[in-house]
Amino acid sequence: GAGVSQSPSNKVTEKGKDVELRCDPISGHTALYWYRQSLGQGLEFLIYFQGNSAPDKSGLPSDRFSAERTGGSVSTLTIQRTQQEDSAVYLCASSLDRGDTEAFFGQGTRLTVV
């Protein structure tokens, strides 16, 4: 597709369940980022992938969060044993190369943990 695609667009899950969020970056973009926006809060960085380099996981809030990027393209963000405080909009962005090029954002996945 022409833009960054995220799925699902909305996800409601019960506390304690695992969820997987998917991001399809723009074809050819080597950099991929996950961000989170909690209700009433600003955006916060979660994880960054650049090509084949080890990802920058410094923003992941706990060990319940993990992400992988297969084949340098699609990325999956997994949250295990979800908690209510995990409720947020999870945004994926990609850019052509390093972070000093334009970033393109997906529409986000709104996660609600009940």
Next chain:
Amino acid sequence: KNEVEQSPQNLTAQEGEFITINCSYSVGISALHWLQQHPGGGIVSLFMLSSGKKKHGRLIATINIQEKHSSLHITASHPRDSAVYICAVIKANFGNEKLTFGTGTRLTIIP
């Protein structure tokens, strides 16, 4: 103190007014982004700049690296410009490409 500060936090203006949103940062940067977040949550990158000035339609972004300050201007504002505008910087540390965000400015343009 946040590394990226925006002002004002909220701005309401009449249609047609000239709008200025300010962003100040306290770290060395390699680039700065201005983002627009629509009420539905989608984010669009408006500008990415590392020096000088950029213009796109009614939008103008400027940056002063020495003063660590950037401004986003909207000329002839329109209700469809109503959104949250977010300033984000890329810190000037090699390998640290993640965006650091300001808290956003909520702009409301009244017809």
